[in-house]
Amino acid sequence: MGSKLSKDGCFHFPTMDERNLDTLRDYLCNYNPPEGCGSSCINILLVCMVGAGKSSIINTFLSALHPQGPTMTCVPTGMNPQSVTPEHSIPDLYIANYPIIPENVIHGVIFIFDIDTTDFISDDKMKEFQELQTMVAQKYVHRVVIGTKFxxxxxxxxxxAWIYEYEPLQRKFEQLAKRTGMDRRSMFVVSNQWTGEQIEMIKCILALYVLNNMVRNIDRFLKAQ
Incomplete structure (x- = not known):
């Protein structure tokens, strides 16, 4: 999965070809949680501020998983009144009136940031993210950062195709790591800027690469329990 730091500051090296796309897609589409983990699926929570791209990320994931078919816009985005993610809130993962059962256990959390505007997030708001990611870490929940709008x-x-080697992005990740307290190795990018009937191969791979990373890490944790 490319976790070593190269001398140019790059952690991730996804292979940008059809063969890798097929490999990523096949693993994710055919994945089943290990027996005994108590759940038939992996639940991943998306957290971000309004407009950073939660709904668009979901549509990108769905389209990338089926790149031979038409792009999907199953989730209303932006200021659409039917949006499923219209408000910013830092969730309590263990709310008293929301009983934790195998079907709704959170296995992973994705913190989404508009990579172009991270410098303008207030210290108070960033502190909320720091506190949440610390709580997530203490619960042994796998967590990553996705930067959108790069x-x-x-x-x-x-x-x-060489996005992770691009210096402006590396600088953004370095700043974000300092402000959130998260490791740069857990930071990825996904492009929501796609048009037409099919999502482009590179954008599919960028999306499935981070999902693959999450699922494999969560799978290792579940098998170790």
């Missing part, structure tokens, strides 16, 4: 950093689309 296109606004001025990275040409033709360079997306």
């Amino acid at each position: 296109e606004l950093l001025g990275i040409p689309e033709k360079h997306n």
Whole structure:
């Protein structure tokens, strides 16, 4: 999964070809949690501020899992009144009136940041994220960061295949690591900027690469219990 730091500061090296896309998709589409874990699926919670891209991320994941078919917009996005993620809130993962049963245990958390505007998030709001990610870590819940809207950093689309090697993104990850307290190795990017009937191969791989990372890490934890 490319977790070693290269001399240029890059952690991730996803292979951008059809064969890797098929491998990522096949693993995710055919994955089943290990027997005895108490759940028939893996539950991943998405957390971010309004407009950072929760709904778009879901649509990107769904489209990337079925790249031969039409792109999916199952989840209303933006300020759509039917949006399933219209408000920002830092959730309590263990609310008293929300009993924890195998079907709703949270196995992973994705913190989503608009990578172009991270410098403008207030210290108070960032402190909330720090406290939540600390609580998640204490519960042994796998967590990652996804940066969206990286296109606004001025990275040409033709360079997306080497996105993790791009210095402006590395600087953003370094700043975000300092402010959130999370390891840069747990930081990824996903592009929600896709149009047309099918999502492009590179954007599919970027999306499935982070999902693959999460599921494999969660799977290892479940098998070790």
